[in-house]
Amino acid sequence: MDAVQGTLDELGTPLREVTFVVFDLETTGGSPAEHAITEIGAVKVRAGEILGEFSTLVDPGGPIPPFISVLTGITDAMVTAAPRLPAVLPSFLEFIRGTVLVAHNAGFDTRFVKAACAELGYPPPANPVVDTVDLARRVLTRDEVPNAKLATLARFFRSPVEPCHRALQDARATVDVLHGLIGRAGSYQVHTLEELKSFVRAPTPEQRRKRHLAESVPHAPGVYLFEDARGEVLYIGKSTNLRNRVRSYFTASETRPRVREMIGIAERVGHIVCATALEAEVRELRLIGGAKPRYNRRSRFPEKVVWLKLTDEAFPRLSIVREVRDDGAAYLGPFGSSRAADDARAALHEALPLRQCTQRLTPSTRTTACVLHEMGRCGAPCAGHETPAEYAVHAEAARRAIEHDVGLVYAAVSARMERLAVEQRYEEASVDRDRLASYVRAAARMQRLAALTRIPQMVAASPAFDGGWDIHVIRYGRLSAAGVMPRGAHPVPFVDSLVSTAETVLPGPGPTHAATAEETECILRWLESPGVRLVEVDGEWSLPAQGAARHRARIERAYQRLDPRPSREGRPMR
Incomplete structure (x- = not known):
């Protein structure tokens, strides 16, 4: 049989001959339907050589949320004189004509481009798209990089450009990441554009x-x-x-x-x-x-969580601990790391003049007051300036802020953030933002957990696929028994039998004494899902009236506007 030489089209386009446009957008939020583009940055490259760059701020036609300004450094003043999107989009579409588009988490950026084209009457770009997130997950192992965030990959491939949530800077960093990933893909015999596109999805x-x-x-x-x-x-x-x-x-x-x-x-x-x-x-x-x-x-490692403890002593302080004890102290958590706990502690200290020294104080202790007293951030009980009764007012306010009402801390930290933003001290404001988020998230989480883990027994049911019912017995936040009641069966004897054979669970200190926080959260998600019925509740299931849930919702909305990409780029593997 005579050999047949393949055509150039069958062989594919060598990657060295492909013109890539690596681009990045900054926006006022995560949804093209509700938010607008504030900056476009793009780099045109072929065979490792930069052919051109495209960069412009874009007037979004409305105010930029403060959290976005904190993240990107792009302010309303900066975009006041910038062109509007109708003046920018045609130039960008011309810049990318006949190229392969590359972006980090390309779905996010291409959605905004397509929405802009639809709004202004342009056909959507038909360019092939390469996503460096997907490619990184294909050629790099978790032993090499813990996640697929742009900053992580830029460090791994030793890019001289540090991503900073500015469009052109991030696009330049993505160019270096793209070259590093293409080099890795070469070891898998990926040498053409067609091979690169199929390589990401092909089974090994x-x-x-x-x-x-x-x-x-x-x-x-x-x-x-x-x-x-x-x-x-x-x-x-x-x-x-x-x-x-x-x-x-x-x-x-x-x-x-x-x-x-x-x-x-x-x-x-x-x-x-x-x-x-x-x-x-x-x-x-x-x-x-x-x-x-x-x-x-x-x-x-559920055992490696930490807690923020308001100690039970004459002059309580906030301490990071690894164990919850039945000692009368107030606990906030659990936190996944000491850093998160320390951030929450800093937020509490911003609102409450608790002492920050670590030595144990008694009413008879007399030492020299530290600089925090001079700054008005501590009443200096160590120097005898506050009695135990006077200091107890601050301690009780801290206990309320931990267990019931986050309003005081939320207001204090928010006021400081606004002041820093007015002074254009965005980096300091972002630190306070993260501290407040850590505190509010922990308080909301603990209040949800405690509401369930204080209940000695709860029986709940949800419809099963075959017409029966999934029945669960929950004791102190721990799943003690599970069963499926057949369609048409009498519920009382079935529930009684399931309860009688359920695991015995004893109460203990703290909101997660009987199960890990993750287990109790799984149960909470199920209880809040559509169709679940409460069959029996021994006790009261309620959240504090001034609890952290409403503030947490506000925090999460703000972070979603900040940058919707980390949840995808850096998601851990289960």
Whole structure:
């Protein structure tokens, strides 16, 4: 048979001949329907050579939210004289004509470009698109980089450009990241644009070879465990349909580099069938916390959380601790890190003149007051300037701020942020923003947890797919029993039987004494889902009237306007 030489089109376009336009947008928020572009930056590059750059501020036609100005440094004054989008878009579309578009988390930026084209009557760009987030997940392992954030990848590839949430600067950093990723892809024999586009989605040979591991897994809710040849658990997950979920690991849809690496080691997939989806989710958390599989990134070390403690002494102070005791102290948490706890402590100190020294004080203690007293931020009980009764007023306000009402702290820190923003001290304002967020999130989380974990017993039900009911017994925030009541069965004997066989749970100190915070949060999400019915509640299920939930909602909306991308770029692998 005569050999047939392929055409150039069949061989594809060599990457060295492709003209890329690496671009980035800054916006007033995360939704093209509600927010506007404030800056466009783009770099045109081919074969490692920069051919041109495009950069402009854009007048969004309205005020820029203060949180956005804190993040990007772009203020209303800066865009006052900038062109409006109708004057900018045609030039940008001409700049990208006939090129391959590249962006970090390209879906975000391309959505805004397409929305702008639709609004102004231009056809949407038909350019091929390369997403450096997806490519990074394909060629880099979690041992090399902890996440796919632009700043992380720029450091990894030693880019001289540091991303700073300004469009052109971030585009320049993405150019260096793109070149580094293309170099890595070359080791996988990726040399053309067509190969690059298909490479991100193609299953690996190991994925194809090990598809048989899913054959023994049933179609049922439960937990699955990937194990190596020695029986060591590599990865634990859960699903409402075990067979379908495990099968997905051996298809092109599974692109996470670390998971593909795990599949190369796995030799067996075990499973545990559960009665309900909630039981599967809870069992997954408990198994991960016990086995600590190396390819699970979340939930492996529930014991490493920390708490912020208002000590029980004559002159209480805020201390970061790893254990909740039944000692009469007030606790805020749990926090995932000491840094988060310290941020919350700083927010409390901004509003309350609590002492910040670490020595134990008694009413007879006499030392020299520190500089905080001179600044009016501490009453100096150490020097005898405050009696225990006078200091107790501050301590009681701190206890209220921890357990019931975040309003005082929220108002104090917000006022300081506004003052710093007026003075254009945006970096300091962003530090206060993160401190306030850490405090409000922790308070809201703890209040939700405590509301459930103080209840000795709760029985709740939700409709099952076959017309029956999923029944769960919850004791002090811990899942104690789960079962499926068949359609048409009498509920009273079924519930009584489930309750009588449920796990015994004893009360303890703190809001997470019987289960991890993650387990209780799983239960809370289920309780708040549509269709759930409360069958029995032993006690009262309520949140503080002046609690942190409303302030947390405001915080999260502000962070979503700030930058919607980190949740995708840096999401950890379960």
